[in-house]
Amino acid sequence: MxxxxxxxxxxxxxxxxxxxxxxxxxxxxxxxxxxxxxxxxxxxxxxxxxxxxxxxxxxxxxxxxxxxxxxxxxxxxxxxxxxxxxxxxxxxxxxxxxxxxxxxxxxxxxxxxxxxxxxxxxxxxxxxxxxxxxxxxxxxxxxxxxxxxxxxxxxxxxxxAQLYYLVVTRLLSTNTPLIANSGAINIVERGFALAITHWGEQDTRTLDQAFILGKRLFSSRDFSKAALYLNTVATTLDNHLAYSHPWSLQAHAMLSACYEQNGNAQLAAYHSDKIQQMTPWSEHQDPLPLMRQSPGYPHGADRKRDDATVTVSFDLNEKGEVVNASIVNIDGSRYFGDSALEAVKQWRYAPQIKDGQAVAATGLTVNVDFAGQSFYALNNIDWELGYHRRDDLFDSAAYRVVKKDSAK
The missing domain is CATH 1.25.40.10 (Tetratricopeptide repeat domain)
Incomplete structure (x- = not known):
């Protein structure tokens, strides 16, 4: 299929x-x-x-x-x-x-x-x-x-296969602390194996679970194993679609980080370039978030788990990399500012597209929220109960776009 x-x-x-x-x-x-x-x-x-x-x-x-x-x-x-x-x-x-x-x-x-x-x-x-x-x-x-x-x-x-697919994609597609990440990885691996057997490697249900598995392995810093699944997603979609699918672009972003962590600069650059060389699905596209480094609580604030919101402005170059990031406003302790700024600098986007070409984007603004106890996320639910480290989450409601014409 x-x-x-x-x-x-x-x-x-x-x-x-x-x-x-x-x-x-x-x-x-x-x-x-x-x-x-x-x-x-x-x-x-x-x-x-x-x-x-x-x-x-x-x-x-x-x-x-x-x-x-x-x-x-x-x-x-x-x-x-x-x-x-x-x-x-x-x-x-x-x-x-x-x-x-x-x-x-x-x-x-x-x-x-x-x-x-x-x-x-x-x-x-x-x-x-x-x-x-x-x-x-x-x-x-x-x-x-x-x-x-x-x-x-x-x-x-x-x-x-369908039982695993439904449960995996509904409950384990984000890093929700329902179970330990190692246990979640084991479940997704079983679901992926069943999908391969029942639907084949190129079915979207198989790719969906390969993508979830790659993201979870990436967040657990198992970069070599994560790269295997992420390559499956990126290669299959790139070979079978006439445009660059968001899953493929996210996979390339993570693959670039994987190979950078493993000291393979050549492959890291290759996957980074694939984002800039994307084939857009529209002649004009706003920047698309691919990978966002979640901010850590600054020293001292992590004990109280206070709420705070930091407004950060930034630009994107033609590769979708964050440049010229700066703090606009801090609603809360000033100690949250540096943490939010350093996180935003690590973010990666698919670039803005004008007339079918990747171009730089300026004047983007986001709110980075630090939620002390719990918050509702856009996809499924992402609960923060007490101290729970959030590494690399994707499309989290912790990032709210302020301006309509900024990154979504």
């Missing part, structure tokens, strides 16, 4: 929703049809209205068909989530999980998919729960899924 741009665009949400495919046939209600139409048109409020109606009608129409009732409940939970009604979505997804365990079992693919949706909802700031409660529930579900992967794959061997 070759990699294509359309395959790379397929989201995990579609895969997860596919676990609850509908099978109503001729008995499908008009409300469900209207729900499908509204969902396809992106009208989330109308979709919710019809999902409610279909669910209520289905309690009678499918009284003896638990699977169809489960599907309707899943639609309702998803409609609440899409409409931004997080509290109601959590309530309904809890019902879905309970029903799915009853109908299919604790480790079935449908049950796992529903639990992942529920875990995701607990990362939303508007879930109606105290943050400590949300953290606890998120961790409880996530660790249960991670701990149960071997048992789930043994119970459902035909779905083993």
């Amino acid at each position: 070759k990699v294509t741009p359309s395959r790379l665009a397929v989201g995990l949400a579609l895969i997860t929703a596919g676990c609850f495919s509908q099978a109503y046939g001729a008995s499908v209600t008009d409300s469900y049809k209207q729900y499908q139409i509204a969902s396809a048109q992106g009208d989330v409020q109308q979709a919710l209205v019809y999902a409610k109606a279909a669910f209520e009608q289905g309690q009678t129409a499918y009284a003896q068909e638990p699977e169809n009732r489960l599907n309707l409940n899943y639609n309702l939970a998803l409609a609440y989530a899409n409409a931004g009604n997080t509290e109601q979505a959590i309530e309904q997804f809890n019902n879905v999980v309970e029903q799915s365990e009853s109908v299919f079992g604790k480790h079935h693919l449908r049950t796992v998919a529903a639990k992942l949706e529920l875990a995701k909802l607990y990362t939303s700031p508007d879930n109606g729960l105290r943050q400590s409660t949300a953290i606890h529930k998120y961790k409880q579900i996530s660790r249960e899924l991670l701990d149960g992967l071997d048992e789930a794959s043994a119970a459902h061997p035909d779905d083993a």
Whole structure:
């Protein structure tokens, strides 16, 4: 299965929703049809209205068909989530999980998919729960899924590759401290091996896990092993796409750092140049963040874990390297300034593209946040509980762009 741009665009949400495919046939209600139409048109409020109606009608129409009732409940939970009604979505997804365990079992693919949706909802700031409660529930579900992967794959061997893929990409794609990094690496390695067997080396699900594995090995400073997986990602995407995919560019950024750490200046320069020589997917592109060195807490502040925000301005050269970085403002202790500045200087971007060519970019500004206890991240959840070192994370919500025309 070759990699294509359309395959790379397929989201995990579609895969997860596919676990609850509908099978109503001729008995499908008009409300469900209207729900499908509204969902396809992106009208989330109308979709919710019809999902409610279909669910209520289905309690009678499918009284003896638990699977169809489960599907309707899943639609309702998803409609609440899409409409931004997080509290109601959590309530309904809890019902879905309970029903799915009853109908299919604790480790079935449908049950796992529903639990992942529920875990995701607990990362939303508007879930109606105290943050400590949300953290606890998120961790409880996530660790249960991670701990149960071997048992789930043994119970459902035909779905083993998909089970690992769903859990790995939802829970281990960032350096979240759910489990030790060594344990996470072991899980991703098993998922990657299953993906190779079931889908082949060039399937996007295989590459996705190779990319996660490469990033985690990189953060653990196992640069030689990280390079093996990152090269797989970069080479496959470069060879099969007519443009430079963001995964490939990130892989090249990390590969440059890997070879620099291992003393191979020639290969480090090669991968750095690949970023400057990128084939853009648009004639005009803003700079794209590839690798961001997370700032460490300055000496003394690490004990209190105080919050602080440092505003840093910088330029990018044609290679996407940070130049001319300087502190604009510090909201908090001045000791955070040097730490933020040194981190930003290590960042790497895909360069700005104008008329299809890489050019320098000036006047970029970001906020670097130091969060003392916990914060919500953009992708999955990135909890900081007490002292937890964050090495190289990617696309973290710790970096908020201030200006709309600056780096995203």
